[in-house]
Amino acid sequence: MATARSVVRDLASALGAGAVLAEPPAEYLADQTEGRGLTGRADAVALPGSTAEVAAAVAWCYDHDVPIVPRGGGTGFAGGAVPIDGGVVLSLERLIHVRSFEPLLWRIEVEAGLRTAELRRIVRESGLLFPPDPGAAEQSQIGGNIATNAGGAHAFKYGVTGAWVTGLEAVIPPGDVVAVGGPIRKDVAGYDLKSLLVGSEGTLGIVTAAWLRLLPAPEAALPVGAFYADSAAGCDALERVLGNGLTVAALEFLDAATLELAGSAFPGGVPRGAGFLVLAEADGTVGEAALLRDELIDVLSEDALDVVSPEGPAVAELWRWRDGVSIAVGTARGGKVSEDIVVPFDRLGEAVDETVAIGRRHDLVACSWGHAGDGNLHSTFLVSPQDEDELARADVAAGELFALAVRLGGSISGEHGVGWLKRGQLERQWSPRALQLHSEIKRVFDPKGLLNPGKKFAYPDWRR
Ligand SMILES: Cc1cc2nc3c(=O)[nH]c(=O)nc-3n(C[C@H](O)[C@H](O)[C@H](O)COP(=O)(O)OP(=O)(O)OC[C@H]3O[C@@H](n4cnc5c(N)ncnc54)[C@H](O)[C@@H]3O)c2cc1C
Incomplete structure (x- = not known):
């Protein structure tokens, strides 16, 4: 039976002394669920520098019955990267190389530890787009995005991470390197092992590299924000966008309580009486984006309190604010229980209102925002991490949310995964x-x- 000491000694002899941390630093024992009170413990942290070293670490652990917890950027909301009960945290942070990049063929092969935003910057310099844009892109890794099949605002038009993966290299127990797919755009030769690994949250294999397909970046992206008095008017507006056949890139929403918590930093300010924000984006060539933006303004203006359509640097400012909403909401009481349920698009309004009602039943401040076009809500209850009673009530409330999602014909998770917190x-x-x-x-x-x-x-x- 392996002891913590033998884990460190043997892994260090396989990977090199500098690649094994005997006293796991706190940042490897938690993820974004720390505000819900979740932290773990590990015997060691392994920092392999190549696929061969990942395979060696997995082989040793498998041989000695030691649990392995793969870790990307640690931005997960489900506790997936938290080592619950010892073992080895295997961090992919040193696998950051671009193995090949062929801009003229719209494809790239990268190692799993490359940060999402860095990947997007690299391809953008060649005029290309890797569309998935989960909100913590500066910290998350492409391997973590693949393991959670991450979404984001632009998944409405472009799909989630898995839609852009054409091939994977992964280490599978007891330490085998397996490659499925590759630089090919179609492959129906076997069962779809690639898609099984995508979204498997590190429970089937450790992703070490990926082949990704790319697109020429749209010339222009023009957002439109429209404020409404309440969720009913806002959800009617959302339905009008689809009903009028507007192929927007993003279709987001924020409810009244979210606007209260995060609205003070909204560029230009939130109008008085606003209880719902619809945020949409038109993209394409300069002409296409402008035309679609104008149609959006037309369709969203009905019943709106105000409509804004930023251009130039204000576009990035708006999306920076949107990316910061989760953090702004979380700081209100120091923690939050934030889920990512999915409902059919036409049941969104019910889910928004029910989230608030569930919170009220459990004496919790509740709010929701998210990817309206995908019916994906970040239904959230504010908690103080030190308040055990509040945390317990929020857990019960989260259970009611999952029941609601299933009752409305949806799913308990649209993009964050099940991890530890949604087990069962x-x-x-x-x-x-x-x-x-x-x-x-x-x-x-x-x-x-x-x-x-x-x-x-x-x-x-x-x-x-
Ligand atoms: C402010 C903020 C905004 C966010 N917005 C979004 C959003 O819009 N959309 C969205 O989908 N998510 C969002 N997230 C959640 C999070 O960023 C994603 O789940 C992301 O994909 C996690 O990537 P990571 O590298 O941080 O993975 P981690 O948190 O380190 O790990 C997540 C899971 O993947 C596994 N894993 C990690 N790397 C590998 C690998 N190489 N091989 C196998 N398994 C692995 C881990 O074991 C764990 O189960 C947001 C998070 C924050 C903090």
């Missing part, structure tokens, strides 16, 4: 046979249950 919740939406298939897939990839144990799918003995 899948049972609300899947049949016993579907759950059985899920667990059998896990067993095929990871028969010893050592890869990110307790996350996504939980073996019964992990359910505490």
